[in-house]
Amino acid sequence: MLPVTKIQRFCTKDGPGIRTTVFLKGCPLRCVWCHNPETQSAFNEFFYSDNLCIYCGHCASVCPANVHTVTPMEHVVNRMSCKRCMKCIDACPTGALERCSEWLSADKIFTQVMKDAAFYGASGGVTFSGGEPTAHAPALIPLLNLLHCNNIHVAMETCGYFDPAILPELVKTTDLFLWDVKDTDERRHINNTGVSNRKIIQNLIAADSLGAKTILRCILLKSVNMNAKHLKGLISIYHSLAHCIGIELLPYHTFGVSKNGLLGQAEIAHKEWIPSSEEMKQAESFLREYVHIIHN
């Protein structure tokens, strides 16, 4: 079984062609800029959208833990005591309460992602994202195998932080890695994600030596990692890889913050980190001389 937060169809930004992206919950990193906060924790969580709530109180009446206090004017959610039984979600008529994830079997996921097989054509397929898909390697690899055997192109978005022992299996069944290289500066990496980047880079090089095709996905945050040193670091990583097809630059955005709110978390938007399109272009043209840039 795998904890799936969403299976999204008709994705055009998560690898080549039309793709179905499977988001898995749980991640070993804690990036301060995370835009899918619901995928960080491996726990069952729920979203609450106040603008959909009609204050009917159905949730409060089924909740065993008094998490919901609903008056005709207001709905207060006190998640501290939540037992994660998900009864309130089923009782809510409006979708104001929504599960963040569901445990699905590999077969079930396979059936879901095969629904769009007619649209995958020569290039499209399935992308695993998250959270960190490799965090579920034992349950995930059989699914990857199944897709591989059915000639479905598999891409995996990974933060690269996993046990290298799974690499051979992973590389065998994955056609393309969208490999996050968040920062080449180790200290900053530790500060902003909670872990060192060493293992990530080592895994990347090891994957490459096994023949893994990669696109490096690099988030750029103004006044954090948007400097020549980091960009040069990216260039040297790119050149140390034999099978890397290019670098994709991703500007930091604050859309994910809206989800923090839905999870009952503080909404901290680092507007000052958002690079302007001019700055993105500058970074791109700096890199372009040395590496292939992928636009998506």
Place this chain on the structure above:
Amino acid sequence: MIFHTASDIPRPIRLTDSTREWAFASLHGKYGDEAMRTPCVNLDHIEKFEALPDTEKYDIAIRNIAENAPVRICPEEKICGAATLGDAVYHIVPVRYRGEAILDSVSHLTIRYDKLLRKGLTVYAKDISKRLEDKTLTDSQTAFLHSLENVIESMRIWHGRYLAATKNSRPDLHKLLLQVPFSPARNFHEALQSLWFVFSFVRLCGNWPGIGRIDWLLGDYLKNDLKDSLLNESQARELLASFFIKGCEWIQSNPPVGSGDAQHYQNIVLAGIDAAGNEVTNEVTFLALDIVEELAISDFPITVRLNKNTSNALKNRIAQVMRHGGGIIAVYNEDLILQTFSNLGYSITDARSFANDGCWEVQIPGKTDFSYIPFDALQILNKVIGITEENIPAFHSIEEIYAAFCDQLYETVKAIYVSSVTQKFACKKGIWQARNTVIPTSVVSLFEDGCIERARSYYNCGPEYTVRSPHIGGAPDVANTLYAIEKLVFEDKKISFSELVQALKNNWESQEPLRVYVKNKYVYYGNDSDDVDAWHTRLLNDFADMVEYCNTQDACPVKFIPGVSTFGRQIDWAPNRCATAFGYRKGEILSGNDSPVPGTDCCGATAIIKSYCKADLVKQSCGSALDIKIFPASLSGSNGITALISLMEGFLTLGGFFMQIDTVDTQTLLEAQKNPQKFKTLSVRVSGWNARFVTLNQEWQNMIIERSSQNFM
């Protein structure tokens, strides 16, 4: 001078500045405004006009139009002829007698042009006089043939006026007119002039024909010219651009607001196979795409016939043009349509020649008298379940409801058959013909195969085929309703049937939690969910069977065929429809054509296509249209092109019929609503035709904005 695009990539520039400027002026209403200043030709001077028989009135009208319509020759144009009378823009024969318009015109057809190009108009005159030698003709047949002669004579008058007007000032145009349209076209330029001249005259007389397969009509001429180096590609593009720009001559700068002005059914069909089964795609196909891509011209809605063998180069070009937005290009599944036509008994050569009626309903061009009869299936269901009635009937299962609904659906289909076929056509002396006198239609009849041979007009079984098509509207709404009742009442037992109907009668008032429950917790048509899609499939199959059954109950050769559409009627219907079991309140805008109800589709474009394709669309012989709106952001980059091509390929594999993809983002539309002046050329495709967004009234604009979008990044 900006030609609007929804994409972040600007439209390419290939045409000369003066051509582009001319296009810009035309798109902004220069010539449409001019036409409005000369709305019609006055017939008050005709003595005893009122007492004349209709055919004579018509003949006089056509001749007077030819003699008096203003002649316009734009300095930039490379072919000439212009439909300069304003009433024609409103589908009226542009003559008035004592201030009143008196004659109706014809649309929903594509006339035959290939014979005209290859043989010239003179041949038609010969065919008619030969036919007139037949001593067995009735008086009305003779009068009809004379009326056809009158059309040719009128065209000669009009042609003569253009010859005179171009003689000194425009020897280039003059030279063309010396040859065409009366004699055969000898090269691409002449063929283009011939095609435009006749199309333009037919339009000038108030009719709205489609163009049909322009690449098939003109491709060989261009091939030869290119081979003989008479023309190069960019010269050919300039010439063809004249055709497209002149086609915008009915756009007004401040048109009356309504359901859109760019809907004169001047449709173009590109690519696909010819009568011999060879792919048509040629230089003209690509030049036509170049032009609409550059100039954002939406007045010739283009539908491309895709098949298993369509080249990647063509699909790529289609995707590039689609991405600029405006819904200028839609696609047909040619293989499926040919199958449909073979089931209908068309010969393989006729079938392969298919184009459309100027909208998307497929037909054999130049051979078909076509009309369709729309009805609202949701209202039938509402009546059956008692929402619109005093008493609520008792039903104990969804099957009982569906059976009762089918009875009423069949009554509707039968009534349409009776009123549009049985009461209209009869077999007299072994010949099927119109029961009653029909309106004169000589201008289009001249260009329909069979009318001269049979000496019968367009509405009098003159053409090879007469087709009447009931069109089911609200099919997705009915499927959603049946599914919601099945779940809510009979499976989840959340409410009794009569309580539910009462709630719907009360527009869901005091049942808000239940309303949002059905709206949010059930999955409806357009999300690739088998349970609800099965209702949609079943409904369409049963409807098709009912139509076919009617068709087989007598010997009448009129083809009675099913289609699925609303063509925007969901707007007109909304105020009279009731609240729905799937959680929509009275007055909300529901499904358009065969597309999901706005706001119910949340799985993206692929899921919509899948839901739609589950139905056996080969049975919907008149067609079933799917409208999809995609945000440009998800189509950016080279992968956007790949994605669009994959959508088209999936649509073919899964058995779709007709699909139009519009790529306009809500933000742009909202801005256009606020600043119409800035967005004059922004076009969107509404259920089968294009419209300039700013020409739509608020309700229409809102509907387009609401149409759900697939923006997953």
